[in-house]
Amino acid sequence: MNCVFVQLQCAPGRTYEVADKIYDREIVSELYSTSGDFDLLAKIYIPEGEDVGKFINDKIQDIPGIDRSLTTLTFQAF
Numbered sequence: 001m002n003c004v005f006v007q008l009q010c011a012p013g014r015t016y017e018v019a020d021k022i023y024d025r026e027i028v029s030e031l032y033s034t035s036g037d038f039d040l041l042a043k044i045y046i047p048e049g050e051d052v053g054k055f056i057n058d059k060i061q062d063i064p065g066i067d068r069s070l071t072t073l074t075f076q077a078f
Contacts, residue, residue, distance in 0.1 A: 001045040001046065001047060001048060002045070002046045002047075002048065002050075002052065002073070002074070003029075003043065003044070003045055003046075003074045003077075004043075004044050004046060004052060004056075004071055004072065004073055004074060005041060005042065005043055005044075005071070005072045005074070006041070006042045006044060006056060006060060006069055006070070006071050006072075007034070007037075007038035007040070007041050007042075007069065007070040007071075007072075008038060008039060008040040008041075008042065008060070008066050008068070008069050009037060009038050009039055009066070009067045009068040009069070010039045010040065010065050010066060010067060011065045011066075011067050014064075014065030015033065015039045015040060015065075017065055018039075018040065018063055018064075018065045018066055019031060019033070019040060021063045021064075021065075022040075022042065022060070022063065025059060027044060027059050027060075028042045028043060028044050029043045029044060029045055030042070030043040031043075038068075038070065042060075044056075052071070052073065053071075056069070056071055
């Protein structure tokens with residue numbers, strides 16, 4: 001499994017709605033509300049061999065209320 005972190009910027013007033021829809025899809029390991037430029041931080045494990053960009057596009061980006069995302073790939077845990 002590949003671990004990625006996805007930061008999501010939501011439309012004003014839609015953060016909780018977006019979080020609920022993400023949880024409904026059962027694709028995140030952890031989901032946090034955050035301060036700063038982004039509203040949510042998701043930790044996602046993507047199956048080996050699956051295209052990360054397509055996974056994020058198909059499973060996250062189509063949720064209404066998401067204005068912007070930033071995906072960080074991980075390599076090794078210490």
